Amino acid sequence: MGRKDTKVRMSLQTLRVLEAFLENPTLQLAGADVHQRCGIASGTLYPILLRLESAGWFVSQWESVDPSSAGRPRRRLYRLTSTGLRLASEVFASFNRGLLA
Amino acid sequence: MIRRGHRAMHPGPEGVIHWLIRHAARGAPDYLSSRLEEEWLADLESRSSALSRVRLACGCCWATVVIATEYAGTGVSTTVPAAAVRGYVPRTEKNFGYFSLGAGTLFLILGLHAALFSGLVTTFSNPASIEVTVLPGR
Numbered sequence: 001m002g003r004k005d006t007k008v009r010m011s012l013q014t015l016r017v018l019e020a021f022l023e024n025p026t027l028q029l030a031g032a033d034v035h036q037r038c039g040i041a042s043g044t045l046y047p048i049l050l051r052l053e054s055a056g057w058f059v060s061q062w063e064s065v066d067p068s069s070a071g072r073p074r075r076r077l078y079r080l081t082s083t084g085l086r087l088a089s090e091v092f093a094s095f096n097r098g099l100l101a
Numbered sequence: 102m103i104r105r106g107h108r109a110m111h112p113g114p115e116g117v118i119h120w121l122i123r124h125a126a127r128g129a130p131d132y133l134s135s136r137l138e139e140e141w142l143a144d145l146e147s148r149s150s151a152l153s154r155v156r157l158a159c160g161c162c163w164a165t166v167v168i169a170t171e172y173a174g175t176g177v178s179t180t181v182p183a184a185a186v187r188g189y190v191p192r193t194e195k196n197f198g199y200f201s202l203g204a205g206t207l208f209l210i211l212g213l214h215a216a217l218f219s220g221l222v223t224t225f226s227n228p229a230s231i232e233v234t235v236l237p238g239r
Contacts, residue, residue: 041160042157047167047171
């Protein structure tokens with residue numbers, strides 16, 4: 001297998017998702033949390049999360065809770081990878097450069 | 102893996118919402134469908150209002166269309182374990198201009214529904230008046 005293609009189409013919604021994660025890069029967020037922070041509709045949000053995960057910007061894992069004791073199903077949590085953090089920071093830095101230029 | 106204990110039957114609108122989400126997840130690529138179903142049903146729990154839950158269910162249907170469309174362009178078999186490692190391979194090079202294929206299909210379906218609905222409204226709001234004339238002497 002070759003090296004993973006980290007290129008992701010940057011839409012405004014993708015930027016908003018990345019911004020939510022960049023507020024606290026160590027934070028793990030479920031899709032519902034991202035929806036609350038960004039207000040992006042689920043039909044747009046989940047493909048973006050999968051796209052970013054596929055490109056290696058995010059990793060996801062199941063929440064480590066027992067559904068029967070928690071009284072709710074476990075959630076899928078996403079977090080920025082180191083690569084994702086670097087690339088997202090570069091994206092926002094380039095936007096800032098473009099705005100200031 | 103879906104925990105069967107959480108798959109209780111939900112009557113009424115709640116059942117429709119759960120059915121929509123499960124139906125949407127089944128439309129995703131095989132290796133993603135069970136994950137998405139569990140993920141979306143878990144996210145549904147965080148939505149309190151009925152409208153918000155319906156919106157999530159409809160959004161999941163739309164998300165499946167987008168995911169399936171992007172996946173379809175890759176030509177990667179669902180049986181390839183390497184593809185399942187990351188779970189998803191996006192197609193980014195295909196461009197349909199201003200609208201994606203999925204968006205175009207949605208607009209077409211919405212347009213047809215709007216045309217049908219307006220036709221029905223027009224028909225039933227202005228019923229054809231039937232004039233009955235009684236001729237004298239008959």
